[in-house]
Amino acid sequence: xxxxxxxxxxxxxxxxxxxxxxxxxxxxxxxxxxxxxxxxxxxxxxxxxxxxxxxxxxxxxxxxxxxxxxxxxxxxxxxxxxxxxxxxxxxxxxxxxxxxxxxxxxxxxxxxxxxxxxxxxxxxxxxxxxxxxxxxxxxxxxxxxxxxxxxxxxxxxxxxxxxxxxxxxxxxxxxxxxxxxxxxxxxxxxxxxxxxxxxxxxxxxxxxxxxxxxxxxxxxxxxxxxxxxxxxxxxxxxxxxxxxxxxxxxxxxxxxxxxxxxxxxxxxxxxxxxxxxxxxxxxxxxxxxxxxxxxxxxxxxxxxxxxxxxxxxxxxxxxxxxxxxxxxxxxxxxxxxxxxxxxxxxxxxxxxxxxxxxxxxxxxxxxxxxxxxxxxxxxxxxxxxxxxxxxxxxxxxxxxxxxxxxxxxxxxxxxx
Numbered sequence: 575x576x577x578x579x580x581x582x583x584x585x586x587x588x589x590x591x592x593x594x595x596x597x598x599x600x601x602x603x604x605x606x607x608x609x610x611x612x613x614x615x616x617x618x619x620x621x622x623x624x625x626x627x628x629x630x631x632x633x634x635x636x637x638x639x640x641x642x643x644x645x646x647x648x649x650x651x652x653x654x655x656x657x658x659x660x661x662x663x664x665x666x667x668x669x670x671x672x673x674x675x676x677x678x679x680x681x682x683x684x685x686x687x688x689x690x691x692x693x694x695x696x697x698x699x700x701x702x703x704x705x706x707x708x709x710x711x712x713x714x715x716x717x718x719x720x721x722x723x724x725x726x727x728x729x730x731x732x733x734x735x736x737x738x739x740x741x742x743x744x745x746x747x748x749x750x751x752x753x754x755x756x757x758x759x760x761x762x763x764x765x766x767x768x769x770x771x772x773x774x775x776x777x778x779x780x781x782x783x784x785x786x787x788x789x790x791x792x793x794x795x796x797x798x799x800x801x802x803x804x805x806x807x808x809x810x811x812x813x814x815x816x817x818x819x820x821x822x823x824x825x826x827x828x829x830x831x832x833x834x835x836x837x838x839x840x841x842x843x844x845x846x847x848x849x850x851x852x853x854x855x856x857x858x859x860x861x862x863x864x865x866x867x868x869x870x871x872x873x874x875x876x877x878x879x880x881x882x883x884x885x886x887x888x889x890x891x892x893x894x895x896x897x898x899x900x901x902x903x904x905x906x907x908x909x910x911x912x913x914x915x916x917x918x919x920x921x922x923x924x925x926x927x928x929x930x931x932x933x934x935x936x937x938x939x940x941x942x943x944x945x946x947x948x949x950x951x952x953x954x955x956x957x958x959x960x961x962x963x964x965x966x967x968x969x970x971x972x973x974x975x976x977x978x979x980x981x982x983x984x985x986x987x988x989x990x
Contacts, residue, residue, distance in 0.1 A: 575588050575589075575590060575611070575649065575650070575886065576588060576589050576590070576591075576592065576595050576612055576613070576614060577608075577611055577612065577613040577614075577650075577719040577720065578613070578614055578615075578616065579607055579613060579614070579615040579616065579719070580615075580616055580619075580620055580622065581615075581616055581617060581618060581619055581620070583615065584622070584721075585717070585718065585719050585720050585721045586616075586620070586622060586623075586624070586721065587623065587624055587625065587721070588649055588650075588719075588720065595614060598614065598616070599614065602617070603616065603617055603618055604616050604617055605617065608719070609930070609972055609973055610890070610930070610973070610980040610981060610982060611650070611719060611890055611980065611982070613719050624721045624723075625644050626644065626645075626723050626724070627642060627643070627644055627649065627720060627721060627722050627723050627724070628642070628643055628644075628722075628723070628724045628725075628726060628878040628879050628880060629641075629642050629713070629716060629720075629722045629724065629725045629726070629878060630642075630643070630726050630728075630852075630873075630874040630875060630876070630877035630878030630879070631709070631712075631713065631725065631726070631727045631728065631874060631877065632728050632857075632870050632871075632873040632874040632877055633709060633727060633728060633729065633730075633831070633834070633835065633838060634656075634827075634831075634870065635656070635705065635826075635827040635830040635831055635834075636655070636656055636658060636827065637653055637654065637655055637656065637870050638652075638653070638654040638656065638708070638709060638712055638870070639652075639653055639869070639870030639871050639872075639873050639874035639877075640652040640653070640654065640712060640716065640871065640874050641871055641872075641874035641875035641877070641878050642716060642720055642722065642878070643875060643878045643879075643880035643883040644880065644883060645880055645883065646883055646884065647883050647884040648875060648880075648883050648884060648885045648886050649720060649886075650716065650719075650720060650886075650890070651871045651874070651875070651885065651886050651889040651890065652712075652871065652889055652890040652891070652892055652980075653870045653871055653889065653890075653891055653892065654708065654712050654892040654893070654894065654978065655891075655892065655893040655894065655955075656704075656705050656708050656894050657704060657705070657708070657894045657895075657896065659896070660700055660701040660704055661701050661790075661791055662790060662791050664700060664701070665790040665791065666790070667901075669790075670901075670905065696837075698833065698834075698837065701830075702830060702833055702834055702837075704894075705830070705834060706834050706837055706838050706841065708894045708978070709834075709838050709842075710838070710841060710842060710845075711977070711978060712892070712978065713725065713842065713846070715978065717846075722846075722848075723848065724848050724850065724879075725842065725846055725848055725849040725850065726849075726850050726851070726852050726877050726878055726879060727838070727839055727842065727849060727850070727851055727852070727877075728851070728852045728853065728854060728857055728873070728877045729835040729836065729839055729851050729852075729853065730831050730835060730853070730854045751765075751796060752796065758783075758794055758796055758799065759783050759799075761796055762783050762796055762799045762800070762801060763781060763783070763801055765796065766800065766801035768781065768801070769801065770801060770802055770803035770806055771800050771801055771802060772802045772803060772805075772806025772807070772809075772810065772815065772817060773806055773815070776803055776805075776806060778803035778804065778805055778806070779803075780803060780804040781801050781802070781803055781804070782801075782802055782803070782804055782807040783799050783800070783801060783802075784799065784800050784801070784802045784807055784810070785798055785799060786798050786799070786800055786819045786820065786821040787821055792821060795824070795825075796822075797821055797822030797823060797824065798821045798822070798824075800819060839851060852877045857873050857876050857877055860876040860881050861873065861876050861881070864876070864881045864882060866881065871889050872885075887984070888982055888983060888984045889982075889983055890980050890981070890982055890983070891955050891956065891980070891981055891982075891983045892955075892978050892979060892980045892981075893955045893978070893979045894977065894978055894979075895928050895975070895976075895977060895978070895979055897977060898920075899916065899917060901916045901917070902915065902916060902917060903915060903916050904916045918944065918946075919946075922944045922945075922946060922948065922950075922966075923948050923966045924971075925941055925944065925950065925966060925969070925971070926941070926974070926975055927941055927942070927943075927944065927975060928940050928941060928942075928975035928976075928979055929941045929971060929972075929973070929974055929975050930971075930972045930973040930974075930975075930979075930981075931950075931952065931969040931970060931971055931972055932969070932970040932972055933952065933960060933961065933964065933968065933969065933970075934968050937960055938972065938981070939952040939953055939954050939960045939961075940952070940953060940954070940955065940975075940979060940981075941975075945963070948965060948966040948967070949963040949964060949965055949966070950963070950964060950966060950969065951963065952964055952969075954981060955979055955981050
């Protein structure tokens with residue numbers, strides 16, 4: 575499928591006539607506007623005939639499913655992997671800032687009236703905000719290559735109390751596990767019977783509450799906490815005791831979807847008045863009735879309203895990438911009290927991180943690692959290594975890096 579823009583950059587209906595596209599490029603009547611997905615821009619006036627085109631968006635906390643369809647065929651399909659490192663990065667920054675304040679500054683009285691959430695109505699956590707913006711950016715990218723006439727977004731609501739206890743009803747849905755307890759620690763001690771879960775038969779009565787996943791990324795949820803005695807707790811962190819601990823069911827993704835679903839839809843509605851909503855149970859019913867597999871892109875095709883449209887033989891795999899590492903120095907202090915710089919140069923022999931390049935054998939990939947001497951680590955978006963240290967002289971630059979990386983993947987979706 576080749577996507578087409580008119581002389582003014584407005585999207586037209588795509589084409590499968592690759593021979594005609596080659597002639598247009600060869601005769602100078604069109605030029606390449608984008609490599610992935612392959613898009614050309616016409617250099618002459620052309621008719622602007624379009625058909626009704628639906629865009630289905632399967633919103634998610636880790637992966638977005640995208641499908642653009644007409645009644646007869648699918649025009650575009652993609653799966654977008656979202657960033658999951660923001661919570662960890664923010665926690666690390668917070669720890670560094672706290673240590674720096676204590677180490678380098680005089681005492682300052684705590685202030686709580688200068689927080690962003692108190693200044694801006696509708697403020698959302700950065701991890702959620704980034705994912706919402708990635709959803710919107712994905713829709714904007716598709717609007718630049720296809721004349722979309724209707725957008726359908728699946729919004730899902732999750733009742734966490736029902737997930738924990740399917741039989742919950744009435745007030746049970748309002749009363750959580752910690753109902754009647756002063757704090758999380760008291761609840762965890764009660765839940766674990768005030769007994770150490772470290773060494774078998776441990777009878778030490780001085781108890782601590784241990785985070786199974788680090789508090790930085792796992793939080794203080796009860797399913798991430800377990801009771802250990804002081805001795806077992808200290809031995810575990812010192813490496814003298816090994817425990818096979820697994821946290822309970824995490825509801826992070828469900829909570830995210832509950833927060834972002836309407837925020838995303840409302841922002842989308844401000845930009846595109848033709849946006850509508852669908853619900854998960856309808857998508858599931860449509861998929862089962864048509865004998866389709868469970869897949870993000872397939873769900874998006876069902877959401878678009880055209881589940882029987884002929885699917886493409888390939889979809890686009892996309893990944894949201896970080897723009898820039900802003901940490902100037904590494905945390906470790908070297909000999910002499912000096913800190914090593916954490917940032918590498920933005921350009922190394924004209925190449926930057928996540929640039930798309932072509933290798934001598936024709937394979938295409940992205941720069942995942944660079945060395946100052948000019949050898950690069952080339953990989954595909956799924957992490958497959960094409961070369962661990964190829965010379966920059968053997969690479970052909972294709973595209974500069976973007977915040978959403980794209981590569982074509984030959985995958986055959988199952989359909990009825």
